[in-house]
Amino acid sequence: MKCRICVLVLTAAVIAAGAPPKLHIVVVEGQGAINNARTHTGRDPVVEVRDGDNNAIAGVTVTFQAPANGASAVFATGNATFITQTDASGRAAAHGLRPNSVKGPFQIHVTASLEGETDSAIVNQTNALPAEGKSSKKIWIAVLVAGAAAGGAVAATHGKGSSPAATTTSTSQSGTITPGSPSFGPPH
Numbered sequence: 001m002k003c004r005i006c007v008l009v010l011t012a013a014v015i016a017a018g019a020p021p022k023l024h025i026v027v028v029e030g031q032g033a034i035n036n037a038r039t040h041t042g043r044d045p046v047v048e049v050r051d052g053d054n055n056a057i058a059g060v061t062v063t064f065q066a067p068a069n070g071a072s073a074v075f076a077t078g079n080a081t082f083i084t085q086t087d088a089s090g091r092a093a094a095h096g097l098r099p100n101s102v103k104g105p106f107q108i109h110v111t112a113s114l115e116g117e118t119d120s121a122i123v124n125q126t127n128a129l130p131a132e133g134k135s136s137k138k139i140w141i142a143v144l145v146a147g148a149a150a151g152g153a154v155a156a157t158h159g160k161g162s163s164p165a166a167t168t169t170s171t172s173q174s175g176t177i178t179p180g181s182p183s184f185g186p187p188h
Helices: 002-018 134-158
Strands: 024-029 033-036 046-050 061-065 081-085 091-093 104-114 117-128
Touching (some): 024 104, 024 117, 046 104, 081 091
Parallel strands (some): 033 117
Antiparallel strands (some): 024 046, 046 091, 061 081, 061 104
16 A cells, blocks of 8 residues: 555656646747947846746746856846846836947846746847947938938929029029939048
8 A cells, every 4th residue: 555655646746747837937028139239238138927827927036147257238236137026917127238348149047936936048139249330420411411412403403392583593603513323432
């Protein structure tokens, strides 16, 4: 009789060990995000914690942990670790993510725990160092100026959108505007 009880207890333990976890983390936002390491702006990771029946759970403690070295980030607290709880919809966010200036991929480890049950997930992000936008700003300014000049030339030659007094040509100024395709290149 004692052997049968032992077998039943062991069988129950094996079945319980193979059972799906009671907590399950779903990454909602921030997975695969590319952060701007130059301006230290990034995408906050957001997760949702669900139970075995796929219902969202409020009040679960969630820990977000960024790496200590290499490409990484800190959160609004200024630390690489951020601890919070899920809201009424089962969501938790690590607000204020600020990437460091090290370029490359990194992982944010997320752990959820409630009443002895735990689950973990990984949020993969990358810090990038995009080129500074000064030359692209010059190109946009040139495009706007060229567009305005072309628009003015068309309006002047067709007399659209202006009064007859505005289309009169002054004899003291000379010059022509020849329509064509503007070309853009690097600054000289």
